[in-house]
Amino acid sequence: MPNLRRLQISLDSKAVLSPLLDLDNLESLSVLTTPFPDFFTKTKSENITGLQLNVSGLASLDAISRFQGLKSLTLSEFSAEKPGDLSSLEHLAQLSFRRCQFQSLDGIQRLSSLQELTLQEVQVSDPSALAECAKLRVLTVSQNQKDLIKYAQALKGVRLRVVGSGLRRVLG
Template identity: 25%
Template sequence: IKRAKITNKRLASIVRRCAAFSPEERFADAAAVKKALLETDGRKQKRLARLFGAAALALFSLCAGFTVGRYTGFLSPPAIVDRVQFAEPLIERAVRVQLGKDESEPITGEDLLAVREIYVFGNEVSKTDEAFTDGLGGWLRDTPRGELTTLEDVRMLPNLEVLYVNYQTLTDISPASELRYLTTVSLRSTFVEDISALSGMKQLNNVCLFDTHVSDMSALGSYPALHSLDIGRTPITSLSVLPDIAGLRVLLLHQTQLASLDGIERFSHLEQLDLRRSMLSDLSPLLSLPHLQAISIDESMRGAAKALESPPFEIKYE
């Protein structure tokens, strides 16, 4: 059989190398053979270059697309946060304490839905009211009166249940009228005169008006759940200003200027009564209260207490 002659010297050399007996003389692998074959023809080289150029362009485009998609989050503008603004720094601080957020973290409208309580005393805020239990008689004795002038911010707290705002220059509580879930309101030592904004609060059961300027107590009659009321050191001089409150269990009248206890029999469910520093000389009307368990008085009223002889309730001297 006559062997075909390979005219292309370069190709002939490749064939001989492929058939070489010694491994050192042969191509290392198929890739090396392919490379040698492609280099045998200049036109093939040009065509191959164009092919590889097109492939390289396609690969670059693919990589670029992947990169843009992968890092879109870094290139896009940051999402807009629904950050709320407060009118009163004290309210904002009280809210941040409840949410556990520091000043660098934004507060959103959704965050505010979780706020159930706020506690403010002077310029101090707290997670609970425990820190303020002793009022000005404890560690807060030298604290300045807070400068809270509006409760406008509480409109953003629709689920608020406890509003504790004490020792402030506050006079107007009208924004609180929108807080339909309130159970406890403490306005102790504020300049508030009008509590009509709290009228009709169906769940309100604990109200503190101690050391306020409130003299019109009529709104209290619209709280069907009210069982604890503190109206100590208010301008009242007679129990006649109090509406009938069927479920009242605890009544604090300390440091009032009551002329007498006439009318106390209307609160037949009373269990505890605070009369300290009220200067009352006749406690006999208390004998008309069938559920009364204990009263608190001071030493100046010891004579009036002894006149009761053997009352059915406990007398505490404080």
């Protein structure tokens, strides 16, 4: 298993992480259940460029900042006032939030390489940080996010994709 590059797993609080510690070539990791705190401190992070996590049990996303080589990050089931400061993820080009709730998107504008953002089934009260995402080119939202769609249509240089229950439409 030392050459394993992609892994999708489901962990529980009794999971043994030692097999993950020896995966030097792991590039993409998908954890289907809420990872526990040791997951972030014991998983080798140097080579991981893709990460998918269900983070319903986390109070903040600070621990994710140690995965500094990330190019793609998908987070599900996270609820907070704002996503937080992920600016240390300077290579992050694709960010997806699924089934999350935020008061604002403040913090995403500090992702200097962010080109593609997905806000699927995301409730957000203040999307104004989107206007400050200099490299953002593609924004994907759910069809039921009417206010967000209206706001996003005014963003210059950003292609808007609307998805949901069989619908996929590209605007702009």
